[in-house]
Amino acid sequence: MANRSRAASGQHATTLETQAGVNGESLPEEDTSYLSMEDLSNFAVEGASVITPVWPTISDVRRALRPLQAVADRVGKQVEQFAETLDRLTNDSRRKPQNDCTYALKLVDGYRKIARSTVQYLREIHAPEKQERASARPESSSRYSYGNSSNYTATGDLERWQQEEQTWQLLGVMLQVQYPSSETQQASSKGYLVRPSKVPEINRYSSESDVWSRFLADDDQAWERHCVVEWLKTCAMESGPAIEDVVQELESDADRGSGLCAHSWLYTKEAIKGQKRLRSWPQALAPDSPGIDTSLRNADRSKSLVTQLDPDATTRQARGLEHQDENYERATWLACWEMVRRGQGWDSVRVWCQDRVESWRAIAVRGDPRHHLSKDGKAPSSGAAAGWQSRTLWRKVCAIAAQSDRANIFEAAVYGAVSGYLPSMKKVCCSWNDYLFAHYNCHVLGAFDEYIARSFPNRLPNGFHDKVEKFDFNITSADRAKSGNHLVTSMRELKTMSEEAKGPFKLLQGSLIGKTFDEFVRNNGALLFQTMSRLGRSRNYTKFLRSLEKSQAEGKLPALIKPDDYQIIRIVTHISLIFEGLGITGSKDVHSSGTENFLDAYISFLGRAGKQQLLPLYASFLSRERAISCMAREIRIVVEHGERQTMMRLMKQYGLDLSRVLNMQLRISMRNSEDKEEKDPGYPTLSVLDSKKQGEMRTIKDGFMGSAISDDQHDLINGFEWYLLLDDDWEETLATGALLYRYLFKLVGSKGLAAAKEISKRVNFSTLCRRRGGNRSTNNGGAGNEQYVTKRLDTFQNLEQLVHALSALEAWQCEVRKKPRDSDMSSPMGKKWRDSLRKASDSVEGMINPLLHGWLQYSQDESEAVELKQIREACLPEVLLAYTAILNYSSQYLSRSYLLKSMELGATVAAPDSDLAECFVSSKRMPEMVDALAVTSMNMLVAEEYGIGNKKMSAKMGLWSSKEA
Numbered sequence: 001m002a003n004r005s006r007a008a009s010g011q012h013a014t015t016l017e018t019q020a021g022v023n024g025e026s027l028p029e030e031d032t033s034y035l036s037m038e039d040l041s042n043f044a045v046e047g048a049s050v051i052t053p054v055w056p057t058i059s060d061v062r063r064a065l066r067p068l069q070a071v072a073d074r075v076g077k078q079v080e081q082f083a084e085t086l087d088r089l090t091n092d093s094r095r096k097p098q099n100d101c102t103y104a105l106k107l108v109d110g111y112r113k114i115a116r117s118t119v120q121y122l123r124e125i126h127a128p129e130k131q132e133r134a135s136a137r138p139e140s141s142s143r144y145s146y147g148n149s150s151n152y153t154a155t156g157d158l159e160r161w162q163q164e165e166q167t168w169q170l171l172g173v174m175l176q177v178q179y180p181s182s183e184t185q186q187a188s189s190k191g192y193l194v195r196p197s198k199v200p201e202i203n204r205y206s207s208e209s210d211v212w213s214r215f216l217a218d219d220d221q222a223w224e225r226h227c228v229v230e231w232l233k234t235c236a237m238e239s240g241p242a243i244e245d246v247v248q249e250l251e252s253d254a255d256r257g258s259g260l261c262a263h264s265w266l267y268t269k270e271a272i273k274g275q276k277r278l279r280s281w282p283q284a285l286a287p288d289s290p291g292i293d294t295s296l297r298n299a300d301r302s303k304s305l306v307t308q309l310d311p312d313a314t315t316r317q318a319r320g321l322e323h324q325d326e327n328y329e330r331a332t333w334l335a336c337w338e339m340v341r342r343g344q345g346w347d348s349v350r351v352w353c354q355d356r357v358e359s360w361r362a363i364a365v366r367g368d369p370r371h372h373l374s375k376d377g378k379a380p381s382s383g384a385a386a387g388w389q390s391r392t393l394w395r396k397v398c399a400i401a402a403q404s405d406r407a408n409i410f411e412a413a414v415y416g417a418v419s420g421y422l423p424s425m426k427k428v429c430c431s432w433n434d435y436l437f438a439h440y441n442c443h444v445l446g447a448f449d450e451y452i453a454r455s456f457p458n459r460l461p462n463g464f465h466d467k468v469e470k471f472d473f474n475i476t477s478a479d480r481a482k483s484g485n486h487l488v489t490s491m492r493e494l495k496t497m498s499e500e501a502k503g504p505f506k507l508l509q510g511s512l513i514g515k516t517f518d519e520f521v522r523n524n525g526a527l528l529f530q531t532m533s534r535l536g537r538s539r540n541y542t543k544f545l546r547s548l549e550k551s552q553a554e555g556k557l558p559a560l561i562k563p564d565d566y567q568i569i570r571i572v573t574h575i576s577l578i579f580e581g582l583g584i585t586g587s588k589d590v591h592s593s594g595t596e597n598f599l600d601a602y603i604s605f606l607g608r609a610g611k612q613q614l615l616p617l618y619a620s621f622l623s624r625e626r627a628i629s630c631m632a633r634e635i636r637i638v639v640e641h642g643e644r645q646t647m648m649r650l651m652k653q654y655g656l657d658l659s660r661v662l663n664m665q666l667r668i669s670m671r672n673s674e675d676k677e678e679k680d681p682g683y684p685t686l687s688v689l690d691s692k693k694q695g696e697m698r699t700i701k702d703g704f705m706g707s708a709i710s711d712d713q714h715d716l717i718n719g720f721e722w723y724l725l726l727d728d729d730w731e732e733t734l735a736t737g738a739l740l741y742r743y744l745f746k747l748v749g750s751k752g753l754a755a756a757k758e759i760s761k762r763v764n765f766s767t768l769c770r771r772r773g774g775n776r777s778t779n780n781g782g783a784g785n786e787q788y789v790t791k792r793l794d795t796f797q798n799l800e801q802l803v804h805a806l807s808a809l810e811a812w813q814c815e816v817r818k819k820p821r822d823s824d825m826s827s828p829m830g831k832k833w834r835d836s837l838r839k840a841s842d843s844v845e846g847m848i849n850p851l852l853h854g855w856l857q858y859s860q861d862e863s864e865a866v867e868l869k870q871i872r873e874a875c876l877p878e879v880l881l882a883y884t885a886i887l888n889y890s891s892q893y894l895s896r897s898y899l900l901k902s903m904e905l906g907a908t909v910a911a912p913d914s915d916l917a918e919c920f921v922s923s924k925r926m927p928e929m930v931d932a933l934a935v936t937s938m939n940m941l942v943a944e945e946y947g948i949g950n951k952k953m954s955a956k957m958g959l960w961s962s963k964e965a
Contacts, residue, residue, distance in 0.1 A: 078114055079606065082574060083614045085110040101179040104578050105172055111574060112168035119165055122158040160567060162239045163505040166231075167512075171575060173231050174512050177224045179582075193230075195223055204458050208391055211459075212369040215451045222447045225440045225484075226370075228513060232437040233343025243338050250331035264309070264357070265329075267322035271296060271305055284308055287317045298322050311360050315406040326408070333410035336361055337428060340368075340417045341437065367394040367418045369448060392449050392459070395419040420445030432491060432500045436513070439487050485514030504561050504568040508575075518594075521576055524561045525594030528601055531563050566605045573602045577621055596622055600630055607634035613646060620654035627656060632665035635722070636715050648725055658722075659729040665719045666736055669712060670743050683746055683867075683874040685923070688809060688882045697888050697935050698881070700813040705753040705806055713755035716740060720763050733768060734792035741799035745871060753806060760803040765796065795868070798856045802875055805847040809882050812840040816889070825893075834893055841890045841898065848883050851876060852908055857915065869922075876916065877925040880905065884932040888939055902936040 085107060176193050196213035206214075216223045240246075275285060275296050285292060285307035296305050303320045306313040314320065321329065339349050346365055353362040369391065399419035402412045409427045416424030416438075425438035452459055488510030491501040500506055511520035561568055576595035599622055606614050615634050619627040631651065638644055651658050689698040709717075720740055723733040740759065744752030815837050820829050856872055859865035887902040909916045909929060920926040 078118055079570070079609070079611055080614065081114045082111060082570065083617055085114070086574065086577070087617055101175045101582055104582055105175055107574075107578060108168055108172045108175065112165060112172065115161055115165035115168055118161045119158065122161060126158050160505075164567065164571060166235045166239070167505060167509055167571060169234065170228075170231055170509055170512055171578075173227050174224075175582075177227050193227060202456075204456055208369055211452065211456065212448065215448055219447060219451065222444055222451075225444050229437060229440045229444060230343065232433050232440070233341065235433055236338075236437075237342040237344075240338070240342065243335050246338055247331040247335050250327050250334060265321055265325040267299075267324045268305055269309060271298075271322060272307065272309070287319065315401075315404055318406065330408045330410055332356070332358065332361065333408060333414060336364075337410045337413045337417070340365060340414055341434070364398060364414055365418055367391045367398055369445075392452055395445065395449065417441060420449070429497075432497055432506045435491055435494075435497060436487065443483070485510075485516050488514045504565055507561075508568065508572060517575070517579065521572065521594035521598065523594075524572070525597030528561055528563060528569075529597040563601065566602075566609075569598055569602050569605065573598045573618075592623070596626055600626070603630055603634060607637060612638050612643065613650060616647070616650040616654045616656055619656060628660050628664055629668075631656060631661045632668065635661065636665060636669075636718060639718055639721075644722060644725055659726060659732050662719060662722050662726075663732065663736060665722075666716060666740060669715045669719060670740075683870045684750075685874050686806075686878040687750055688806070688878050689885065697885050697932070699889075700809060700816075700882055700885060702813055702817065703810065704750065704813075705757055705810050706750060707754055708751075709755045709758060710751075713744070713752065716743075717755060717758055717762065720759060724763060724767065731792055734796045737763065737768075738792065738796045738799055741796070741803070742867065742871065745799075745875070753803075756803045757807055760800050760807070765800050792860075794858045795856065798850075799871075801847070801850045801855070802879070805844070805851060805879055808840070808844045808847040809879070809886070812837075812844050812886055815840045837890065838894050841886060841894065844883065844886055845901070848879070851879065852905075852916065854915070872915075872919050873923040876919045877923050877929070880909070880916070881925070881928055881932055884929075884936065888932075888936055891939060896940065899936055899940045903933065903940070906933040906936075 173193065180195060196217045198214065198217045200210075202211055202214045216226055272285060275281070275292070278295075279289075281289075285296070287307050289307070292307060293304050296307065297303065298305055298320065299322060305321065306317050306319040308317070320326070335352070336349065339352065346362070346368075349365050350359065350362040353359050395418060397419075398415040399421040401407060402415035402419060402421045402424035404412070407415070409424075412424035413428040416422065420442045422438060422442040425441070426435070429435045429438055488501070488506075491510075492498055494501070501510070507520065507524075511517045561572070573595075576598055580592070580595055599618055603615055603618050606612070606618070612634065615631060619631050622630060635647060638647055648658055651661070688700055688704050690701050691698070720737065723729075723736060726733055737759075741756055744756040744759075746752070815833075818833060818836070820827070820833055824830050825834075855876070856868045859868050884902050884905060887898040887905070891898040891902075906929070908914055909920065917926070920929050
């Protein structure tokens, strides 16, 4: 497909499409008033409008996976097969010219075979269940006990997969009709799809089979409708129940055992014989025989019976049959109707009728011009095609018979199917397929008779048009090109089949037949996009879908595709890709937006069903910006290192820009998190020290960094881990890491410190350097780019150093909390604690030192310089004051040398070339630093040595030594 190239790399994305979010919280009833019929025209033209979504977190997705797991188990194999077929065959399409549907037909046939194999598998599982359901035995307690429950399937799945198989068959039919070629004609496995040629020439002596073939060759619309009629027959044959099961109820009411064999009008015949015996009548009874009206009546004496047993007796005498014989008659004609409806030819109907000694019934279907061909397109051996005469007159006679009020509805329907008389067929239509068959069959036969009358008037009896009334075949529109759409639309208004006609499969099949697939995709894609968008902001998936169904039932919304109907979304997605690849869309921009909405919804389903490896393939058919946003939404659930590597390889294979995907993922996750987290417009001051003091020095808060990491923050961390796999985007990795740290520091109440600590563990500076072999430089660009990378590197490293310092402060406080009682300080326990405290204090010193000189000083521009200055003012004073408190505390239990370090810290702050004093002054915290140094000075004056004996360090204290003072 040509559109796969649209996913190539480009500028950074600034827009984002939405997706379906899932949360588990309970909310009030969802409002679906945002969806209306008016939205269709407005939104559909705009296509994929830009909105700000609320993405579900990884935890939300995992909760959503539980109800989707059964779906994934059922369709997992088929979903993968569809993707493999699409990937394999679309590679060949690039070498094909537009409007060459050879490869498309292979794709459609591949999808049909997948559906077919699934149907066969489900039939094996659910055949006993369907048989028991058909028999409807109420005493059975094991009605639903058949099949293997571990297969996660139901009989409803079988019906839907049958519908899908029929849809792919229909698509193949419509494509071959619309884009015929010698190659597709030869490849067709269906004889009815091989269009007849226009040679040889037809004359008045040509057989009707030749005239019929020439008619189909000349009339494009008739050929299309003929193919649709044959498709409907195939659907009835493959998915319908056995004829014996169809007539079972009427057969049982006929009261003559099972099997419609050689009984004819058994009970009426016995009544006639009884009358003849009573009257001693040697010849046949006549309807005008004396007293016959009162004596020859049915069992309940409600009507007179026929006096003779010839087939037309009921019509000729205007008399009836016994109730059992009427049911037998209805059952027999029902069987004939089913055979005609399923496309069984003259030979099959004749053999069936001969087996039941009812050969005369088969004569009716001799008038159908289609029966001159067998399934393989060849003339049958019965000689039905012989003769040059037209059977138009026979079809007209059948139409007259179909109007008789003495014929039962199934007999009239058979006559109507042969003649094209629509009213008689409509009476037995019980499904969308039946109704469409009746109309299209009427259209084709009506057009054929018109063709004969127009092209070969001599084939009809002289004066035929003057003596025989012209029949109105109720063609739905004068413009026959639009009648298909008009027909499928009108079926939605019929009460008897409105529900079925508004089902997703019939809406889709109707759009293919009516050539309104563009409109179908546009309208459904627009509303699906809006629904998924609203669903992404909803916290209760199930409740939202219930409210949506309620709105549709009340007529507030059109009956369109639901966001959880993954099967129909998959089908429409693949059909859209086929149509787009063929270039047979009506309006490219509108169709593309609708196609992308379905693609987006299908990708969302694949992601939630655990089929992440299929995502890049389908995302490659999206436009560049939407592919990036869609993949950014979905890859967050991928957390395993091996799966991430596989995903990266696939994204590169399909031309997706991984760095842009990762960048958008993190930025949008931050944006969504901002809606949930309270964020300071600047940078809030770190809260490390406790407000209360221990003596004259403030203490450090226990666990001030916290341990709770929100789901959104987990998403950010997991997203940033992807950057470890990037080899050639060193600058982007550093910039993203710095951005992520700055975002977390901005959260009020230090809510982001725990997440920042986790990042420093999982994606730290040293790990990134090791990934690049210890090389801090970049391989592309000149000196300017080298300087840029250096600044980015320093910013990221400096922010990580701050996190390490905070972690060291928190770890030190944990050691303080382990302090033994004063009475145990001289014991081994006390010595062990002092050793641990010394290590923690030394660790703090090592982490603080990088912050004392030139920390966070390098910026790219003025705005970043202002932001970094805010971070320094918000963080450095608090950290250094905490460090002072640690040094003072450590001096009490370890050594007075820590007091010296505290005073040296004060000297560093006050140094002329230091940038620390400015931070204290700007943050108005210099008085706190002075107070802390004053406490340190006082401690030095009153301190005494406790067996430390470090003369060298004592000498360094100089005038600060209390003994020397």
